[in-house]
């Protein structure tokens with residue numbers, strides 16, 4: 001059994017990898033826009049921000065170290081306590097060529113696991129995500145082999161970052177359990193149950209409870225809903241004893257037919273949902289305590 005948490009952490013995922021400026025003109029793209037979106041989300045009571053970067057010229061996803069560094073330095077110049085959660089998702093997609101499926105076709109981003117976490121080693125954020133899925137995703141395939149995720153986990157650990165394990169289907173939980181057993185991951189685990197990615201966990205209260213019940217008893221989890229499931233997932237995760245996440249990475253609508261004007265507006269809506277249900281929102285300092293992150297070490301940390 002899990003109780004509703006006394007304090008709920010709101011994470012804001014401000015830009016992501018898949019949302020496009022064609023879908024919403026409010027998507028932050030440049031390092032300045034991304035850091036501003038993070039700071040505004042924090043003002044609206046997000047304790048954690050989840051960061052991807054984009055090429056300012058094309059608005060396409062980027063893995064460029066200097067963009068990450070720029071975003072983090074801009075945030076830290078104004079807010080030392082906000083918990084920074086940085087993606088390691090990019091670099092895992094494979095599109096087989098039509099003629100020979102062993103050969104990578106256009107759209108493939110798959111690269112060596114060490115390169116996917118190079119920015120984590122360099123910048124040492126509080127949290128780094130670690131995707132455990134190998135699955136069909138839209139028209140593509142995401143590949144995260146058991147060997148490669150262990151390589152990434154080790155580099156994340158060496159950087160002093162806490163891994164946030166992204167779970168897209170129940171088999172990913174089995175892999176997480178194996179990694180806990182062999183010491184590639186350490187308990188208590190921090191994880192997210194991502195519902196609504198096409199061909200992953202199907203979003204429903206049953207799915208979230210099923211996934212939650214497979215997690216170790218001491219795990220901290222966030223139930224994430226993609227697209228129109230974003231805000232229902234806020235209530236579902238809260239009621240199931242989890243934390244919550246919203247933002248333009250996960251959905252572009254704030255209501256049916258209405259584009260979200262900003263990430264901050266989505267955080268405000270999540271806050272309203274939680275407070276209407278009787279919840280209390282964790283601030284960044286409280287979130288550090290809940291997640292086992294050091295407040296002082298992070299506040300004093302300088303980016304190399």
Ligand SMILES: [Zn+2]
Nearest residue numbers: 016087089249
């Ligand atoms: Zn992300």
